[in-house]
Amino acid sequence: MIEAFFFGPSNQQVFASYHPPVDGGSQVLTVICPPLFNESVRTQLALRDLAISLAERGQHVLRFDYRGTGDSFGELGKVAISDWVEDIALAVREGRDLSGSSVVRLLGVRAGALLACRWAGASGDVQRLVLWDPVHDGAGYLQALRRIQGEIIERDLPLSPAERRETLQEHAGHRLSERMVEEFRLLDASAYSSVPKSRLCVVSTSSEAGFPVQGVPQYLARFACNWETTLEGLMMPKPVLERLSTCLTMP
Amino acid sequence: MSDHALTEEPLQFGEGGRLFGILTLPSMPPRNAEELPVFVILSAGVLHRVGPYRLHVRLGRELVQMGFSSLRVDLAGTGDSPPRPGLTNQQSVAADFADVLNVLESRLGRSPLVLVGLCSGADNAVRLSLKEPRVVGMVLLDPVCFPDHGLRGFRARRIARYANPARYNIAWWKRRFKSLTRLRGEKQEADRPVDPLALRDLPDREQLRAAFEAIREREGRVLSVFTRYAHGYYDQAGQLGRALGVNGYKEFCTELFWPEVDHTYRLELHRVRLIEEIKTWAGNYIRDSGSKRCRASVERAPISPGGHHSP
Numbered sequence: 197m198i199e200a201f202f203f204g205p206s207n208q209q210v211f212a213s214y215h216p217p218v219d220g221g222s223q224v225l226t227v228i229c230p231p232l233f234n235e236s237v238r239t240q241l242a243l244r245d246l247a248i249s250l251a252e253r254g255q256h257v258l259r260f261d262y263r264g265t266g267d268s269f270g271e272l273g274k275v276a277i278s279d280w281v282e283d284i285a286l287a288v289r290e291g292r293d294l295s296g297s298s299v300v301r302l303l304g305v306r307a308g309a310l311l312a313c314r315w316a317g318a319s320g321d322v323q324r325l326v327l328w329d330p331v332h333d334g335a336g337y338l339q340a341l342r343r344i345q346g347e348i349i350e351r352d353l354p355l356s357p358a359e360r361r362e363t364l365q366e367h368a369g370h371r372l373s374e375r376m377v378e379e380f381r382l383l384d385a386s387a388y389s390s391v392p393k394s395r396l397c398v399v400s401t402s403s404e405a406g407f408p409v410q411g412v413p414q415y416l417a418r419f420a421c422n423w424e425t426t427l428e429g430l431m432m433p434k435p436v437l438e439r440l441s442t443c444l445t446m447p
Numbered sequence: 448m449s450d451h452a453l454t455e456e457p458l459q460f461g462e463g464g465r466l467f468g469i470l471t472l473p474s475m476p477p478r479n480a481e482e483l484p485v486f487v488i489l490s491a492g493v494l495h496r497v498g499p500y501r502l503h504v505r506l507g508r509e510l511v512q513m514g515f516s517s518l519r520v521d522l523a524g525t526g527d528s529p530p531r532p533g534l535t536n537q538q539s540v541a542a543d544f545a546d547v548l549n550v551l552e553s554r555l556g557r558s559p560l561v562l563v564g565l566c567s568g569a570d571n572a573v574r575l576s577l578k579e580p581r582v583v584g585m586v587l588l589d590p591v592c593f594p595d596h597g598l599r600g601f602r603a604r605r606i607a608r609y610a611n612p613a614r615y616n617i618a619w620w621k622r623r624f625k626s627l628t629r630l631r632g633e634k635q636e637a638d639r640p641v642d643p644l645a646l647r648d649l650p651d652r653e654q655l656r657a658a659f660e661a662i663r664e665r666e667g668r669v670l671s672v673f674t675r676y677a678h679g680y681y682d683q684a685g686q687l688g689r690a691l692g693v694n695g696y697k698e699f700c701t702e703l704f705w706p707e708v709d710h711t712y713r714l715e716l717h718r719v720r721l722i723e724e725i726k727t728w729a730g731n732y733i734r735d736s737g738s739k740r741c742r743a744s745v746e747r748a749p750i751s752p753g754g755h756h757s758p
């Protein structure tokens with residue numbers, strides 16, 4: 197049974213789901229930092245399943261939506277990276293309060309990995325960070341979103357010149373604020389290198405993925421995630437979930 | 448959670464709290480709150496309650512500004528609602544809807560309802576509307592449709608469209624050029640014909656007609672929007688009305704054809720357009736409620752000795 201609730205500042209509350217441990221539980225809290233945009237919809241069911249499985253293995257788990265995404269409040273066009281990093285801090289605090297846990301682990305998925313490390317690097321409050329197919333940096337991620345946007349527009353959508361101009365400003369169907377785009381560009385691999393390597397663990401679905409910081413343990417769980425896509429189908433990458441679960445429950 | 452205009456509450460309901468949804472309520476209920484319908488936004492296909500590109504969240508929060516409450520719900524097997532083992536899709540959706548009715552009644556009384564559904568959500572809305580007398584409206588996004596004037600008329604229009612040197616023709620040539628210049632493997636993958644309706648558990652023509660007739664009898668309304676996704680089975684505004692042949696269709700139904708729009712409203716301008724269209728359509732319920740109140744106050748007013756209603 198999950199407990200769903202809103203938390204945070206009264207005018208821009210964040211939606212979260214807490215999965216208590218099935219049997220009494222340990223002192224470990226895992227906070228899941230989801231991916232963004234279309235990727236968050238595609239992985240919703242998979243991350244829910246992972247949360248249930250971690251709770252069955254005795255962990256406290258908190259899932260949440262960043263402001264301006266999912267069920268959280270706020271408009272996407274009015275939030276920025278700094279808000280999302282703050283959301284992670286709030287989620288960890290909320291999770292700690294709810295569970296009374298002393299050990300915090302984070303799972304960061306895609307751009308969520310970059311955001312999680314950005315916060316964890318500054319806080320030093322996290323015992324372990326597991327990263328699923330982390331994006332290397334914000335600029336590269338924005339470019340990927342722009343390529344998806346190009347694909348959407350080229351799918352024979354007859355748009356007027358004014359509509360086309362307006363639409364060209366979007367990223368994979370989403371309108372981001374200028375501040376957001378600027379802050380994304382500034383998010384580079386230093387977010388990863390700011391976290392001690394001993395706390396990081398990467399799970400990649402492709403052997404070509406790589407990771408910008410050398411010497412971090414990297415596990416391969418082959419699955420065709422096909423992140424850069426206009427498709428909206430859900431994914432249920434069992435081998436990846438098993439690997440993530442192992443990484444998050446290792447002593 | 449609440450902000451200045453609205454309150455949102457996560458609900459876990461049904462047997463063992465197995466179903467999940469989020470109830471959106473106005474912070475200050477309007478005077479006619481009991482007369483206004485509650486919008487039930489059904490999850491679309493395998494996507495969860497948030498909807499494609501957050502469409503359902505935004506729709507619920509826009510409607511509440513007009514005074515409409517809404518529930519966006521994860522039907523069993525989607526989002527945070529686990530599947531119901533051993534039931535067919537239709538049985539499962541019917542059981543979910545019974546739980547939705549119960550929770551809404553316990554929270555808001557026996558309000559009239561409008562069902563909103565995209566794709567398979569539209570199919571579910573049609574079947575559920577048929578059986579539940581409280582449903583007084585449907586918003587159907589890419590529902591099923593059938594050929595009008597027999598299949599010949601439908602085919603003739605499709606042939607005429609390809610003979611027309613308008614934007615469809617340009618689009619066809621672009622696709623043709625791309626398919627010729629694509630690598631062989633890629634080409635086979637991309638050109639594999641896809642029947643958009645093959646994966647859906649569609650209502651048949653009689654069920655569709657009966658649902659529309661039921662809404663008419665309840666003095667309700669229907670908004671249907673078809674996008675480019677429907678091209679294989681729908682190609683002209685008004686086709687649904689002609690195919691169904693429901694009496695008085697135009698008086699209670701609004702039917703729109705947006706061939707330039709994607710099935711899941713991928714572009715922001717299209718999402719904004721859809722939400723505005725639904726808000727305008729929903730405004731009719733507020734006007735209805737106002738005129739019913741006027742009628743009621745006139746009926747309640749004492750009759751003057753001359754036999755006229757007093758002002």
